[in-house]
Amino acid sequence: MTADLRLPPTAPATASGPTATPRRRRRRPRVGTAVVLVVLTYLVIGPILMLLLSSFEDTSAGVVVRPPFPWTLQNFASVLTASKTYSVLGATLVFAVACLLVGFVISFALAWIVERTDIPLPGFIYVLVVAPAGMPGVISAIAWSLLMNPTNGFLNVLIRTVTGSQAEGPLNAYSLAGMIFVQGIALVPLTFLLITASLRNMSPNLEDAASASGARPLTVMRRVSLPLLTPVLIGALVYQFVTVIEGVDIPLVLGLPGHVTVFSTQVYLTTHSAFGLPNYGVSSTYGILLLVLAVAPLLIYNRVVRRSQDYATVSGKAFRPTRRKLGRWRWVTFVAVMIYVFISFVLPLLVLVYASLQPFVGAFTLESLSRLTFSGYASTFSSSLFWSSLGHTVIIGFVASFAVMAFSVALSWIIVRSKSKLAWIADVLAFIPHAIPGIVIGLAVLLIYLLIPAQVYGTVWIIVIAMVTQYISLGTRLTTGGIAQIQVGLEEAARTSGARGWQVWRSVLLPLLRPAIINGFMLVFLATIKNLTLPLMLQSSDNVVLSTLIWNDWNDGKVTETAVLSVVLTAVTVIASVLLRRFSGSGEELK
Amino acid sequence: MTSGIKVDHLRHVYGNPGNEVVSVHDVTLDIGKNEFFTLLGPSGCGKTTTLRCIAGLEQPTSGSIELDGVVVVSDRIAVPTHRRDIGMVFQDYAVWPHMSVFDNVAFPLRVGKKLRRSEIAERVEQALALVNMDAYIDRRATQLSGGQQQRLSLARALVRQPKVLLLDEPLSNLDAKLREQMRGELRLIQQRIGITTVFVTHDQVEALSLSTRIAVMNGGRVVQEGTPRDIYLSPSTEFVADFVGATSFIEGIATLSTPEVLTVETDVGVFACATNDGIRAGDSVTLALRPESVVVGDQPTDAENSFAGVVELSLFVGDSVDYRVQVGDRLVRAKGSARTQFQSGARVTLSVSASDCVVLPSTVTDEFAAASR
Incomplete structure (x- = not known):
């Protein structure tokens, strides 16, 4: 690995002078680069080794981490010969492709409307489109099962009242279509953020030039805007593909009652088998298959980002964004966007608020409105478990997000700017954690810190470490795009002005990256406090967080308590997203 | 220094x-x-x-x-x-x-x-x-x-x-x-x-x-x-002559080379040129002519260093007129006074003074110049 950096053999002293022996000079070693790569390797390789180890072991008596290892190929043999594996794979692919289609079409349309048209209140729309990012998958799945379950979902009851039908349905959340709908719109906030960030950084001159060449608006979008956004879009597609295939919450809440099994649920079920001990070996084997499924698109993505110089659309030159006039479609578009916001965010939230105010959940009637009570809130707020969970959630969110963004910025710089061959490896290392199911990261981190005598097991810090491992990829995707869009010349100008490394970072790179960093911080923060899998895997009595509390209550059938906690957690994340948005300062161009 | x-x-x-x-x-x-x-x-x-x-x-x-x-x-x-x-x-x-x-x-x-x-x-x-x-x-x-x-x-x-x-x-x-x-x-x-x-x-x-x-x-x-x-x-190669300014080139053979006189025979006529120590009689050479040193006139003359051509292109650029003149099978660029402009198709006589005729050895028509065409 170091062979590339080593000097060729020194020329003999008798050679005919310095110029007669051309040789490559060594770059000065960068301490920062080394530290970042070592830490990242530890965070990423650790879980992968655990994954491999347990998949090749007979884990019927738990995972063995010291010799003698009970080596076996039985896990792979049983997984690969089961016909169930292939039907699950098929369902997973249909689910993933359909979700991505739904999510990306909606996201691109919304992003373009907010960034490039004169729609009223773009800042308001932005916040409302991003706000559902704060709603954990498990909560939106719960909300939609309250709305659309075939027996007494509120929407079904409403439709049956209108049509006079007595049968079940007609809507069914417990189906592949229902899962696609809920997961598809759950992809929108993150996808929307990614696309708006790069639209904002892309010079509108490029679009204006196409208009001036006689292209109609749709042609401009198809021939100029979309191709220019290619690295960002493909990056986001690859990323969200993995999000869909590894996500366990929506497939679990909606898929299990409807007997739709995808890969992630299969992993979950083998880990949490109803009878006997969990089979971590088989679970890890499924994890490795998921990893393979996720790495293929990554290789395509790498080819694209390597050519990122072709897409450097931020230059030192000034530009002023221009916005397309929608004319009489202005308010029509606004109303359409508002209807989307209502369906994707307000409606599920209303259902949860309603459920949280009921002593028990039944059909929605006028009579049930008279039963509204705050007793659910009262008992929740008087519980010390609730307050400690809230505290843990916030601590984990802030510490993990800060660490992730610090690593991400450094790592992206290595990936995009360094000419080292290690850059490609770093890119893969930064991505792989996202391809490992969270449950496996959780398991691996758990086992690692049972071995290492550091006092983190059972504390919030073990969750922080697992979160950093999982979300380093999210952060790096964002900062890599951000750095790829900063022209190298801006950095070089600082160096020729006499700035040393850290001064270039402080004065030029970090300020220019600020929107990307703050976006990233916000996203990681939200993802962290939404995350159920890692806290659940690493749970002890001392590190319960809000998401684990919700899961436990839902599992116990406590619908009102679940609804109260869901409303509270959603409120926290919505407030967090609005506050962080304000700090980012990029709101000014949205006025 | x-x-x-x-x-x-x-x-x-x-x-x-x-x-x-x-x-x-x-x-x-x-x-x-x-x-x-x-x-x-x-x-x-x-x-x-x-x-x-x-x-x-x-x-x-x-x-x-x-x-x-x-x-x-x-x-x-x-x-x-x-x-x-x-x-x-x-x-x-x-x-x-x-x-x-x-x-x-x-x-x-x-x-x-x-x-x-x-x-x-x-x-x-x-x-x-x-x-x-x-x-x-x-x-x-x-x-x-x-x-x-x-x-x-x-x-x-x-x-x-x-x-x-x-x-x-x-x-x-x-x-x-x-x-x-x-x-x-x-x-x-x-x-x-x-x-x-x-x-x-x-x-x-x-x-x-x-x-x-x-x-x-x-x-x-x-x-x-x-x-x-x-x-x-005094460009030393055809590449430099071509890159630095829009030079026209005419191939020929040096017929006489002394410290005082250098004559070159080409298929458009015999040229008296600026002397060049590196050229010997019999060498294959290239004449490099700057557009502004080529004088465009309409009076036929038998004088040394003059040749007839037909104006192919005539562009008025304000302070002067840019010509492309067809001479034999090649185009020669010339820069004329803005006062009078010959239109395309006009028969003209081009002349150039000996000191403006730069002779380049053809052998130095190096690989770079060839590659850059």
Whole structure:
């Protein structure tokens, strides 16, 4: 690995002078680069080794981490010969492709409307489109099962009242279509953020030039805007593909009652088998298959980002964004966007608020409105478990997000700017954690810190470490795009002005990256406090967080308590997203 | 003349072993103090890489560089960019969009040795005044036009009073009128403050009008080095003659070569030419004719160095008329007076004085010139 950096053999002293022996000079070693790569390797390789180890072991008596290892190929043999594996794979692919289609079409349309048209209140729309990012998958799945379950979902009851039908349905959340709908719109906030960030950084001159060449608006979008956004879009597609295939919450809440099994649920079920001990070996084997499924698109993505110089659309030159006039479609578009916001965010939230105010959940009637009570809130707020969970959630969110963004910025710089061959490896290392199911990261981190005598097991810090491992990829995707869009010349100008490394970072790179960093911080923060899998895997009595509390209550059938906690957690994340948005300062161009 | 910049046997190779691209072959330059030295050449000739090696933005594969007597690159050392005493202006300005005009210019002073706030303000104002930008000191950098951004970029490069100023095609993004204006100002400023300057361009007019000396580069090598007058009037190769100005070439055979007379026989006639020690009678040679040295007339003449042709193209460009004249099977370019314009199709007589007939040995029609066609 170091062979590339080593000097060729020194020329003999008798050679005919310095110029007669051309040789490559060594770059000065960068301490920062080394530290970042070592830490990242530890965070990423650790879980992968655990994954491999347990998949090749007979884990019927738990995972063995010291010799003698009970080596076996039985896990792979049983997984690969089961016909169930292939039907699950098929369902997973249909689910993933359909979700991505739904999510990306909606996201691109919304992003373009907010960034490039004169729609009223773009800042308001932005916040409302991003706000559902704060709603954990498990909560939106719960909300939609309250709305659309075939027996007494509120929407079904409403439709049956209108049509006079007595049968079940007609809507069914417990189906592949229902899962696609809920997961598809759950992809929108993150996808929307990614696309708006790069639209904002892309010079509108490029679009204006196409208009001036006689292209109609749709042609401009198809021939100029979309191709220019290619690295960002493909990056986001690859990323969200993995999000869909590894996500366990929506497939679990909606898929299990409807007997739709995808890969992630299969992993979950083998880990949490109803009878006997969990089979971590088989679970890890499924994890490795998921990893393979996720790495293929990554290789395509790498080819694209390597050519990122072709897409450097931020230059030192000034530009002023221009916005397309929608004319009489202005308010029509606004109303359409508002209807989307209502369906994707307000409606599920209303259902949860309603459920949280009921002593028990039944059909929605006028009579049930008279039963509204705050007793659910009262008992929740008087519980010390609730307050400690809230505290843990916030601590984990802030510490993990800060660490992730610090690593991400450094790592992206290595990936995009360094000419080292290690850059490609770093890119893969930064991505792989996202391809490992969270449950496996959780398991691996758990086992690692049972071995290492550091006092983190059972504390919030073990969750922080697992979160950093999982979300380093999210952060790096964002900062890599951000750095790829900063022209190298801006950095070089600082160096020729006499700035040393850290001064270039402080004065030029970090300020220019600020929107990307703050976006990233916000996203990681939200993802962290939404995350159920890692806290659940690493749970002890001392590190319960809000998401684990919700899961436990839902599992116990406590619908009102679940609804109260869901409303509270959603409120926290919505407030967090609005506050962080304000700090980012990029709101000014949205006025 | 003491050395401002010394570049010795510079070689730069891109890529990995086995898949190498040599961008700079073997460049040696000795640039005097306060010279305005230009690297001129087509894109990909290695001029920008050479400049970036001087700045430290690229590490040469071998060779050494000295700035103002200080070795910054040799076999043993490579001084990082920020410790070199330079100022640099980039083609795309590289003005930091998140800083005001003042902050952009103050940056080199703030990252360097500690200065008092008042001193920084004073020097920023001086630098901005030098480029006539003092009125914009409080603007945001993104509120400036292209020309203003380039002035700002120049002020930023000069503010810490470096020993060496590096200019990477600074004018090529500006519109023609602005470019002409900035060209004059650039030279004026450079003369006023006295700073060793390396200027990279592919525009021969910029190179000729600004430089004290020019190195014409092609294929990673310096093919000719000299004053603008040398380069323009006595190009040593066809490539230089062609690249520096729109020269017409006529092949022929030298029939007589003495220290006093050089005659060349071509298929359009016999030419008396400027003497050239390197040419012997019998050599295959190429005549290089500058458009402005070719006189266009309508009176047939038997005088030496004149030949008949038909005007193919006649372009009025304001101060003159550009002609393409069909002579035999070749087009000869000529520049005529704006007073009278021959229309296309007119039969004309071209003549050129012996001292304007530059003879180049055909054998030196090197591979670069061939490659660049």
